[in-house]
Structure formats: structure tokens, C-alpha cells
């Protein structure tokens with residue numbers, strides 16, 4: 001939501017996609033709609049690229065001696081994978097620090113090192129559930145409300161410290177129910 005407030009054109013496009021997908025009569029977004037919301041999916045992926053919720057994954061341990069990029073890693077070493085740095089590596093990504101959901105459109109970024117859920121045998125077992133939860137929450141907020149920044153300044157995107165990449169400054173934003181959604185929201 002912070003990134004969308006800083007990039008209103010992306011927010012507008014996401015809302016147009018949702019409105020077109022739901023059609024008439026207006027119903028609340030449901031899990032069954034998510035596979036059709038390709039642009040919303042790209043927004044979530046690009047957000048997870050820039051701000052992976054577990055920026056160092058979880059600690060792993062080498063089960064045997066191995067060599068990584070020429071470095072000898074003895075058995076039993078604690079290994080932290082810096083997903084945050086990998087996702088911003090300029091050798092892998094064009095304009096790595098810019099928020100560009102379009103880079104995920106049409107499978108354009110398939111095969112790139114994109115690992116917000118980790119990889120291999122210890123990869124997050126709930127990736128689908130996580131993506132659905134975020135898709136439904138974000139999609140519904142976009143569908144139901146108008147959003148604006150509280151002032152002219154961009155939302156502060158600085159990262160705080162913590163295992164799950166909290167924001168340094170919590171998000172504050174203005175919102176109001178969209179005129180087309182007021183009746184539906186009053187029934188909920």
C-alpha cells in the first residue's frame with residue numbers, strides 16, 4: 001500500500017483491472033478472482049522483490065563441507081541468505097531499486113533469482129496461502145476504498161530493524177469508501 005500511494009498510476013491501473021474483472025453487479029473480490037488479476041499479482045511480486053518479508057530467510061546450516069563462490073564453508077556453519085541484496089542485484093535486475101510491477105508481466109522475469117519464499121527443500125510450504133492472503137487483503141482495500149497520502153511528501157519507505165522487515169515509520173494514509181462500494185460495504 002505504501003508503494004501504491006507513492007505510485008498512484010499503478011494504483012489506478014490495479015483498480016481498473018479489479019473493476020473490469022468483477023463487472024456488474026459489483027461484488028466483493030473473492031479468492032476465485034485472483035488468478036484473473038495479473039497486474040495485482042505483478043504488484044505483489046514486485047513488492048516482495050523490493051521488500052522481501054523475510055530479508056535473510058531463516059538461518060540454515062551446512063550439512064556437509066561445501067564451496068560457495070570460491071569460499072570454503074565447513075559443515076555446521078550457520079548460513080544466512082541475503083534475499084534483500086539478491087533482489088536488488090544490478091547484474092540481475094534493470095533499475096533494481098525502482099518499483100516497476102510491469103517487469104513481472106507475461107512471465108518476463110521468470111528464471112530470475114526471485115526467492116521471497118526461499119528455495120529448495122526448506123522453501124515456505126505456504127506460498128500459495130501467503131499469496132492468496134496478500135492478494136485478497138490488498139485487492140479488497142484497492143477495490144473498496146479511495147486512498148491518498150496524508151501530505152505532498154512521499155511515504156517514507158525506510159526499513160526498520162527486525163527479522164520481517166518492518167517499516168521504520170508506520171504507514172499513515174487517508175481513505176474513504178468508494179461511492180460505488182458504499183451500499184455493499186454497509187451490508188457487510
Ligand code: HEM
Pocket residue numbers: 053054057058059116117118119121122123124125126127129130131134
Ligand atoms: C506472504 C507470506 C509468507 C512469506 C513471504 C513467507 C516466507 C517464508 C520464508 C522466506 C521461509 C524460509 C524459507 C527458507 O529458509 O528457505 C518460510 C518458511 C516457512 N513458512 Fe512461510 N511465508 C509466508 C506465509 C506463511 C504462512 C501463511 C505459513 C503457515 C500457514 C507459513 C509457514 C511456513 C513454515 C512452516 C516454514 C518453515 C519451513 C521449513 O523450515 O521447512 N508461511 N516462509
